[in-house]
Amino acid sequence: DVQMTQSPSSLSASVGDRVTITCRAGQSVDRYLNWYQQKPGEAPKILIYVASSLQSGVPSRFSGSGSGTDFTLTISSLQPEDFATYYCQQTYIPSYGFGQGTKVEMK
Amino acid sequence: QVQLQESGPGLVKPSETLSLTCAVSADSVSSSSYFWSWIRQPPGRGLEWIGYVYYTGSTKYNPSLKNRVTISIDTSKRQFYLDLSSVTAADTAVYFCARSAFRYGHYWFFDLWGRGSLVTV
Numbered sequence: 217d218v219q220m221t222q223s224p225s226s227l228s229a230s231v232g233d234r235v236t237i238t239c240r241a242g243q244s245v246d247r248y249l250n251w252y253q254q255k256p257g258e259a260p261k262i263l264i265y266v267a268s269s270l271q272s273g274v275p276s277r278f279s280g281s282g283s284g285t286d287f288t289l290t291i292s293s294l295q296p297e298d299f300a301t302y303y304c305q306q307t308y309i310p311s312y313g314f315g316q317g318t319k320v321e322m323k
Numbered sequence: 324q325v326q327l328q329e330s331g332p333g334l335v336k337p338s339e340t341l342s343l344t345c346a347v348s349a350d351s352v353s354s355s356s357y358f359w360s361w362i363r364q365p366p367g368r369g370l371e372w373i374g375y376v377y378y379t380g381s382t383k384y385n386p387s388l389k390n391r392v393t394i395s396i397d398t399s400k401r402q403f404y405l406d407l408s409s410v411t412a413a414d415t416a417v418y419f420c421a422r423s424a425f426r427y428g429h430y431w432f433f434d435l436w437g438r439g440s441l442v443t444v
Contacts, residue, residue: 259421312372
C-alpha cells in the first residue's frame, strides 16, 4: 500500500489568495497523480490528472506540479466557489489511494 | 451527457452482504475506453477506492478489501454491481460508483461520478 499524505489538513484563506496544497507519496508514483475537489454533499470532481494536466472545463487558476513522491496543487487566486475539500489520488499502485484531504475554509 | 446512479438498501445488518447497483445512462459501459469503479467515503472522512470492473468482466480490487469484495458487470443492462460481504459498522459509508477515463494510454482518473448512496451497517 502507498500512503498518500496531504498538508495542511485544513487552511483558512481569503478570496484572491494564492493557495498551495502538498501531497506526498510513501514511494514513487511517477506522475500517476490526480487532484479532486469535493463540496459537501457532492461527489468529487476531477481537477488535475497526470500531475499537471488540467481537466477540460476546469478554470486555469488551478494548476498542478510534481513527480515521483512530491506533488502540489495551486490555486492562483481563490474564488468563492473554491471553498471545498481537495484530495490527491495515486493511480500507480493498486489500492489507488487518496490523501486524507485538505479543507479550504474562508478566513 | 452520461450519468451514473447508485441504488440499493440503505441499511444492512452486521455480518450480511452489502449489495449495490450502478446504472449507466449510455452504452459507454461496453466501451473499451473506460472501466468502472466503486469508491466509498465514511461519514466525515476521506475516500477509499474499492475496486473496478472492465467491460470484459475482468476486475481489480483494493488489497485491503479483496477477500470480501465482488464487482461484476452486465453490459446488456448497462449496470455494474458491488457485493461486500461480512459487513461491520466500519463499512458504513457513502458508496460512489464512478467511470475511469484513460489519458496518454495508461494514465487514468475518475471523470464521472454518481451522486452516492449512503449505506449504514
